[in-house]
Amino acid sequence: xxxxxxxxxxxxxxxxxxxxxxxxxxxxxxxxxxxxxxxxxxxxxxxxxxxxxxxxxxxxxxxxxxxxxxxxxxxxxxxxxxxxxxxxxxxxxxxxxxxxxxxxxxxxxxxxxxxxxxxxxxxxxxxxxxxxxxxxxxxxxxxxxxxxx
Amino acid sequence: xxxxxxxxxxxxxxxxxxxxxxxxxxxxxxxxxxxxxxxxxxxxxxxxxxxxxxxxxxxxxxxxxxxxxxxxxxxxxxxxxxxxxxxxxxxxxxxxxxxxxxxxxxxxxxxxxxxxxxxxxxxxxxxxxxxxxxxxxxxxxxxxxxxxx
DNA sequence: CGGGATCCTACGTGATACTG
DNA sequence: CAGTATCACGTAGGATCCCG
Numbered sequence: 001x002x003x004x005x006x007x008x009x010x011x012x013x014x015x016x017x018x019x020x021x022x023x024x025x026x027x028x029x030x031x032x033x034x035x036x037x038x039x040x041x042x043x044x045x046x047x048x049x050x051x052x053x054x055x056x057x058x059x060x061x062x063x064x065x066x067x068x069x070x071x072x073x074x075x076x077x078x079x080x081x082x083x084x085x086x087x088x089x090x091x092x093x094x095x096x097x098x099x100x101x102x103x104x105x106x107x108x109x110x111x112x113x114x115x116x117x118x119x120x121x122x123x124x125x126x127x128x129x130x131x132x133x134x135x136x137x138x139x140x141x142x143x144x145x146x147x148x149x
Numbered sequence: 150x151x152x153x154x155x156x157x158x159x160x161x162x163x164x165x166x167x168x169x170x171x172x173x174x175x176x177x178x179x180x181x182x183x184x185x186x187x188x189x190x191x192x193x194x195x196x197x198x199x200x201x202x203x204x205x206x207x208x209x210x211x212x213x214x215x216x217x218x219x220x221x222x223x224x225x226x227x228x229x230x231x232x233x234x235x236x237x238x239x240x241x242x243x244x245x246x247x248x249x250x251x252x253x254x255x256x257x258x259x260x261x262x263x264x265x266x267x268x269x270x271x272x273x274x275x276x277x278x279x280x281x282x283x284x285x286x287x288x289x290x291x292x293x294x295x296x297x298x
Numbered sequence: 299c300g301g302g303a304t305c306c307t308a309c310g311t312g313a314t315a316c317t318g
Numbered sequence: 319c320a321g322t323a324t325c326a327c328g329t330a331g332g333a334t335c336c337c338g
Contacts, residue, residue: 042205044279050201051199055195082310082311084320084321094293106321107319122277125270126198127195131190133264140241141242144241216300217300228331228333229332231330233302253338255299255300
């Protein structure tokens with residue numbers, strides 16, 4: 001198997017207002033009711049999209065089905081193992097569909113599920129923000145780094 | 150200092166189409182031109198929002214200024230160090246503003262900058278998606294985990 | 299209260315080799 | 319081609335102590 005236990009994060013959020021304020025309300029209101037990260041949608045879902053790879057893979061898959069190695073090339077910089085792990089995770093979460101063609105050599109195609117596709121739009125919003133404000137961020141960094149030691 | 154080197158990721162994306170397809174176009178088109186992660190807006194920005202903390206902190210800050218320990222409690226589960234590191238990162242990126250009141254005991258307030266605020270909306274889109282589809286994701290996981298060994 | 303400095307460990311990650 | 323298995327490393331992150 002490839003990395004069994006995902007990490008048994010089990011802190012005590014009993015007093016935490018994890019899903020914070022206005023958005024907390026939007027999300028459904030947590031705080032005292034949330035027992036673990038899994039109970040907080042924001043965390044649960046974002047923890048997965050958190051790792052750059054998942055995000056990039058979904059983005060790439062938004063263009064249509066792709067084969068493993070093609071995907072690997074297009075994403076770029078991802079190791080075979082991480083791509084596999086990432087795809088398994090996305091598949092597990094029902095965002096990606098994996099199809100194996102019993103040919104030789106084997107052919108495996110990955111594509112977004114309906115659920116996965118519904119995620120593309122919100123992700124695009126963030127991506128667009130990134131594109132639009134990339135310069136501002138870089139400028140801010142430069143400024144910050146040129147300050148006192 | 151707190152964690153100097155951010156991580157010298159310097160792979161060779163020369164052939165990679167990092168910002169993928171349709172969104173790649175939207176983003177500005179990379180591929181052969183991109184030399185490092187820093188050149189890809191999606192990666193550059195998302196790598197920061199990637200870690201759950203940044204995302205959650207910004208979300209919380211969207212409700213208004215907060216003091217350090219208050220923020221720590223509200224986010225929940227974050228260690229003092231990580232909150233500090235996270236806030237420094239956000240400050241560096243120009244998303245968060247840090248104000249120190251020279252009182253005793255010290256009082257430090259964090260609030261979103263204009264740039265930070267502009268990020269709230271796209272983040273909300275993702276958050277809303279998470280809230281809406283959390284059940285589907287959990288269901289998918291349960292299904293996946295009950296399959297063949 | 300806010301946070302800097304240290305120490306220490308787990309696990310994420312890449313490189314490599316093997317299979318069908 | 320599409321993985322799986324193994325190993326070895328780095329660093330992200332938690333715990334702690336202390337200072338202004």
